[in-house]
Amino acid sequence: MLSYALRRIAVAVPTLLVIITVSFALERLAPGGPFDQEQTLAPAVRANLDRVYGLDRPIPVQYGHYLAALARGDFGPSLSQRDFTVGELIGQGLPLSATLGLAAVLLAILTGIPAGIAAAVWRGRATDHAVSALAALGVALPTFVTGPALALLFGLYLHWLPVAGWERGAPRYLVLPVVTLALPVAAYLARLTRASLLEVLRTAYVRSARARGLGAARVLWRHALRPALLPAVSYLGPAVAFVVTGSLVIETVFGLPGTGRYLVQGAIDRDYPLVLGMVMVYAALTLTLNLAADLIYGWLDPRVRHE
Amino acid sequence: MSERDPLAHGLWQDAARRLRGDHGACLALALIAAVTLLALLGPVASPWAYDSLDWRHLAQPPGSAGAHWFGTDRLGRDLFVRTLHGVRLSLLISALASALSVGIGLAWGALAGFAGGRTDEWMMRCVDVLYSLPYLFIVIVLSTVVGRGSLAVLLIAIGAVGWLTTARIVHGQTRALKRREFIEAARATGLPTAAIILRHIIPNLAGTVAVYATLTVPQMILFEGFLSFLGLGVQEPHASLGNLISAGAQEMESAPWMLLVPAAFLVVLLVCLNLVGDGLRDALDPRER
Numbered sequence: 001m002l003s004y005a006l007r008r009i010a011v012a013v014p015t016l017l018v019i020i021t022v023s024f025a026l027e028r029l030a031p032g033g034p035f036d037q038e039q040t041l042a043p044a045v046r047a048n049l050d051r052v053y054g055l056d057r058p059i060p061v062q063y064g065h066y067l068a069a070l071a072r073g074d075f076g077p078s079l080s081q082r083d084f085t086v087g088e089l090i091g092q093g094l095p096l097s098a099t100l101g102l103a104a105v106l107l108a109i110l111t112g113i114p115a116g117i118a119a120a121v122w123r124g125r126a127t128d129h130a131v132s133a134l135a136a137l138g139v140a141l142p143t144f145v146t147g148p149a150l151a152l153l154f155g156l157y158l159h160w161l162p163v164a165g166w167e168r169g170a171p172r173y174l175v176l177p178v179v180t181l182a183l184p185v186a187a188y189l190a191r192l193t194r195a196s197l198l199e200v201l202r203t204a205y206v207r208s209a210r211a212r213g214l215g216a217a218r219v220l221w222r223h224a225l226r227p228a229l230l231p232a233v234s235y236l237g238p239a240v241a242f243v244v245t246g247s248l249v250i251e252t253v254f255g256l257p258g259t260g261r262y263l264v265q266g267a268i269d270r271d272y273p274l275v276l277g278m279v280m281v282y283a284a285l286t287l288t289l290n291l292a293a294d295l296i297y298g299w300l301d302p303r304v305r306h307e
Numbered sequence: 308m309s310e311r312d313p314l315a316h317g318l319w320q321d322a323a324r325r326l327r328g329d330h331g332a333c334l335a336l337a338l339i340a341a342v343t344l345l346a347l348l349g350p351v352a353s354p355w356a357y358d359s360l361d362w363r364h365l366a367q368p369p370g371s372a373g374a375h376w377f378g379t380d381r382l383g384r385d386l387f388v389r390t391l392h393g394v395r396l397s398l399l400i401s402a403l404a405s406a407l408s409v410g411i412g413l414a415w416g417a418l419a420g421f422a423g424g425r426t427d428e429w430m431m432r433c434v435d436v437l438y439s440l441p442y443l444f445i446v447i448v449l450s451t452v453v454g455r456g457s458l459a460v461l462l463i464a465i466g467a468v469g470w471l472t473t474a475r476i477v478h479g480q481t482r483a484l485k486r487r488e489f490i491e492a493a494r495a496t497g498l499p500t501a502a503i504i505l506r507h508i509i510p511n512l513a514g515t516v517a518v519y520a521t522l523t524v525p526q527m528i529l530f531e532g533f534l535s536f537l538g539l540g541v542q543e544p545h546a547s548l549g550n551l552i553s554a555g556a557q558e559m560e561s562a563p564w565m566l567l568v569p570a571a572f573l574v575v576l577l578v579c580l581n582l583v584g585d586g587l588r589d590a591l592d593p594r595e596r
Contacts, residue, residue, distance in 0.1 A: 144536040148556035
């Protein structure tokens with residue numbers, strides 16, 4: 001198990017370095033700089049600005065400085081929001097975004113997997129049809145449609161929940177965003193669980209467990225469920241990536257001040273340090289959680305460890 | 308039903324027969340055809356252009372203002388024409404981006420799978436690295452780099468991230484095919500590698516590729532929608548489903564039809580395309596059922 005974990009970590013670290021390098025190179029080689037959108041600056045002022053932010057140095061030198069600063073945990077100053085460093089902006093947005101993502105993943109697991117199990121157990125019945133239809137819809141509908149649609153229904157027409165906005169410590173502002181973000185993941189989990197449980201229920205060892213006279217419930221819980229949940233566990237990695245991506249849209253739709261909005265705004269403003277800082281945070285987060293999903297998978301399925 | 312001789316029919320005839328039996332997929336295909344036709348002909352039938360302003364009918368709901376069949380937006384632009392223009396643009400971008408990404412995925416996966424060894428390992432490691440990043444995120448970095456608004460940039464940005472799944476699947480299948488006897492026979496006759504890939508590997512991948520190409524189209528519609536929704540894709544006054552929904556979401560308190568009309572078109576397209584893709588997969592590979 002330990003060597004398996006070390007092997008996975010050995011893949012994750014270079015991946016992070018590649019991501020840092022590629023996104024740094026792309027951002028710096030791009031035409032257009034952070035000071036292009038304001039009025040034309042006097043050449044001397046422009047040169048001073050470039051010098052203060054180190055933009056007059058050769059690109060490899062800038063890269064070296066960037067890596068050194070990253071190692072110290074310093075993401076540099078934001079170019080578009082002059083009074084803040086990138087680190088401060090990330091610190092402001094991350095707690096909200098993390099809460100949102102975590103709550104969505106938990107909600108998806110708690111609803112999607114039981115729904116999939118129910119659909120497989122009552123195959124061909126009303127439960128199965130309902131779950132399958134809802135799951136097909138949930139997988140097909142994008143968050144930028146479900147978000148506004150749910151806000152329209154529950155916020156504007158029924159007045160059950162706030163349409164958008166955020167007050168610190170008021171969980172009802174998070175209900176719609178979390179549900180919107182969880183919906184596609186839950187739908188996909190339900191599909192995966194249904195399909196794999198049906199497959200497991202057809203195997204010889206389940207049949208022999210039944211033949212030994214074990215009850216249906218015991219066969220399901222003790223024998224069929226653990227292998228049937230493996231595909232769902234391996235989907236958790238992509239699910240995390242999906243939730244991270246989806247949070248950009250969700251935070252825009254519901255006006256939540258999380259890191260996703262800073263990223264989108266930073267991309268529009270060409271704020272290099274801000275976009276790069278966000279890339280680092282998101283990449284590190286995604287890689288760590290993927291690693292966690294891999295380790296859980298290895299723990300559940302010994303064959304993977306000894307590949 | 309009598310047992311058919313499996314050799315009497317080709318893969319594609321069998322698949323077509325199974326697809327015809329799948330009523331959901333057939334209905335979906337018909338709906339897609341209808342929406343496409345409407346998108347092509349509808350704007351011609353309407354007296355309005357996608358960017359013409361009608362000052363006497365601002366923010367009118369559907370059916371209340373003469374020839375504005377789906378109503379108008381805050382600037383008096385006709386929503387029927389704008390939505391259908393959006394459908395056109397979304398379909399065009401997604402079809403081209405799918406072709407691009409399936410092409411890249413096919414080439415990359417087949418080359419890596421056929422080459423094997425070190426080359427294979429490195430090529431697929433690249434795919435793994437890109438895979439572990441959230442898609443949209445790469446697209447955001449790309450569209451920051453090349454600037455917003457250009458159609459070509461949008462195409463490259465979404466085409467460039469869509470090929471990963473195809474590459475993985477093609478890679479797996481190629482590795483399996485490579486070990487088969489007929490490839491060995493082709494090699495024994497002295498056929499060059501490029502010819503083996505083009506003439507023997509790729510035709511055998513056609514079914515898989517057809518399925519993934521169909522399933523890539525709705526994904527590309529989604530990417531385009533995401534980007535345009537965030538303000539990084541198609542820009543005003545041009546209409547795509549993504550920026551129409553974004554504008555509709557901002558006006559949903561006073562003009563909900565601005566959100567509901569383009570959203571309905573998007574949902575119908577996505578659901579139908581997914582149904583056709585799934586139907587095609589079942590038709591080509593009935594074991595998966």
